[in-house]
Amino acid sequence: MAAHAAQRDDQLCNGDDDVPELYNSDDEEWNSMEEEGYDHVSVPCVFCDRNLGSVAETLQHCKADHGVYIPELVNKHSLDDYGYIKMINYIRGNKCPAETLLMVPNGSLPWDNDEYMKPVLPDDPLLQIDVEELSGATAMMLSPSTDDQASGLLHRARQAEDRAQRAEEALAQAMEDLNKLKLMAQGLVLDADTNRGRSSLGPVAELRDDEDEAYFSSYGHYSIHEEMLKDRVRTDSYRDFMYNNMDVFKDKVVLDVGCGTGILSMFAAKAGARKVIAVDQSEIIYQAIDIVRSNQLEDTITLIKGRIEEINLPVEKVDIIISEWMGYFLLFESMLDSVIYARDRYLAPDGLVFPDRCNISLAAVGDVQKHNDRVAFWDDVYGFHMTCMKKAVLPEAVVEVLKPETVISEPAVIKTIDCGTVTVSELEFSVDFTLKITLDTFCTAIVGYFDIFFDMRCRNKVEFSTSPNCPKTHWKQTVFILESPISVKAGEELQGQITIHKNIKDPRALMITLDLSGRRQTYSLQ
Numbered sequence: 001m002a003a004h005a006a007q008r009d010d011q012l013c014n015g016d017d018d019v020p021e022l023y024n025s026d027d028e029e030w031n032s033m034e035e036e037g038y039d040h041v042s043v044p045c046v047f048c049d050r051n052l053g054s055v056a057e058t059l060q061h062c063k064a065d066h067g068v069y070i071p072e073l074v075n076k077h078s079l080d081d082y083g084y085i086k087m088i089n090y091i092r093g094n095k096c097p098a099e100t101l102l103m104v105p106n107g108s109l110p111w112d113n114d115e116y117m118k119p120v121l122p123d124d125p126l127l128q129i130d131v132e133e134l135s136g137a138t139a140m141m142l143s144p145s146t147d148d149q150a151s152g153l154l155h156r157a158r159q160a161e162d163r164a165q166r167a168e169e170a171l172a173q174a175m176e177d178l179n180k181l182k183l184m185a186q187g188l189v190l191d192a193d194t195n196r197g198r199s200s201l202g203p204v205a206e207l208r209d210d211e212d213e214a215y216f217s218s219y220g221h222y223s224i225h226e227e228m229l230k231d232r233v234r235t236d237s238y239r240d241f242m243y244n245n246m247d248v249f250k251d252k253v254v255l256d257v258g259c260g261t262g263i264l265s266m267f268a269a270k271a272g273a274r275k276v277i278a279v280d281q282s283e284i285i286y287q288a289i290d291i292v293r294s295n296q297l298e299d300t301i302t303l304i305k306g307r308i309e310e311i312n313l314p315v316e317k318v319d320i321i322i323s324e325w326m327g328y329f330l331l332f333e334s335m336l337d338s339v340i341y342a343r344d345r346y347l348a349p350d351g352l353v354f355p356d357r358c359n360i361s362l363a364a365v366g367d368v369q370k371h372n373d374r375v376a377f378w379d380d381v382y383g384f385h386m387t388c389m390k391k392a393v394l395p396e397a398v399v400e401v402l403k404p405e406t407v408i409s410e411p412a413v414i415k416t417i418d419c420g421t422v423t424v425s426e427l428e429f430s431v432d433f434t435l436k437i438t439l440d441t442f443c444t445a446i447v448g449y450f451d452i453f454f455d456m457r458c459r460n461k462v463e464f465s466t467s468p469n470c471p472k473t474h475w476k477q478t479v480f481i482l483e484s485p486i487s488v489k490a491g492e493e494l495q496g497q498i499t500i501h502k503n504i505k506d507p508r509a510l511m512i513t514l515d516l517s518g519r520r521q522t523y524s525l526q
């Protein structure tokens, strides 16, 4: 109620301490209002035709002659400023008798209607009063220590303090809302200036917002970010890479593609970046705004809400792109496409993309017990055949943490990605592989995982792996269960071929086809 409050402050507040005197109940103290220029105000009574010389006098008259002390009504019905205004207009508009007013029950207010926000009297002086002052007036009236100057002052000081605190909170909230609005507006404006329809971008870049809504809304929830931040292998690696290679970041302009909570941007800022532009399409960016501000990094980090493919950055080029784009089996989510887009559009000619290199690897798995539990299980379920269910189970890749002892081959790298040069089309591929078996057993599945490297022009190289032999990460491993276990011997080489492509219906999902020992199975990862 800012406009009303401003008017009220002008009229009622003592310029020095901003504490209105209205609630001092004895005549002498009421006078303080008069000293401030209220003696010539004509304030009509709400119940009769009398005009009195001040708000205070009118209130006293209502009490003395009509038996209604308005501040008490305000307290009784816990009225806020709006409620109070509506009540006054209701009384005036309906010429409501004083007795009726006293009988209004709590919680059922006849003036609880916005039509009563309209003043009945133009410039009604009674509407210029703050209900807090009226509540104070009641407190002082009811208190036997009304005359006690010290307690009165204390009371007023507390009220002033409360008000100041509430105002401060409201201001902080308003600032935050304003910033969010600014970002939203920015999002809208930038949305209008899109790059849609460019055919060379690849299927993910060409997705429309509505098609990608589920994807981005999943990142709007805090839990996914909590999981990522608590993945120490992941987050420590990004931090160590930036903090231990500050010379790479010093005075650089950095773009964080998919900033989430802003963690990587803050690492970059602390590592000496001159400017960090943090982009995310998901609602989590609103938290990132608060996070960046509460860490006093707002001068370095600029946050932009939008799909990187659809916005225009406030700079022509950036020196470094950082992003944590990796999905299950590395390529699930296809977010690397967005990083490639950002790289091709914004990276300066000698700029760097981090992480700069990744491997995808496969290994053979021998875990007959688990295979029985997942596949043979359907042959006899409480004495019934449910064998047909295998057709539903097998084509789904399983994301889980494998026991390292179930790995029965040396790993084979099937793909190396140079993030500085890779193209979107290279992320769909077919490749032959050989797995060197290390144990006489049955191969029941193939496991896929990836390794990440931060080493380009870094003195202190950092890498991490999502292999079953390494500390687990939230990416776990991706397991492709074989329909029938294959008998294998140590030293034997298991030959196969893997084909990875995007699901045509959902380009963020992957279709993986494995050819192994003359059998072919296609798996989906979604």
Ligand code: SAH
Pocket: 216, 219, 225, 228, 229, 257, 258, 259, 260, 261, 262, 263, 264, 279, 280, 281, 282, 284, 306, 307, 308, 309, 323, 324, 325, 335, 338
């Ligand atoms: N960098 C953060 C979050 C990583 S998760 C961290 O390391 O913790 C990936 C984030 O990228 C998600 O918040 C997602 O909303 C965002 N994202 C994915 N594709 C994007 C795109 N094309 N444009 C903008 N943001 C994107």
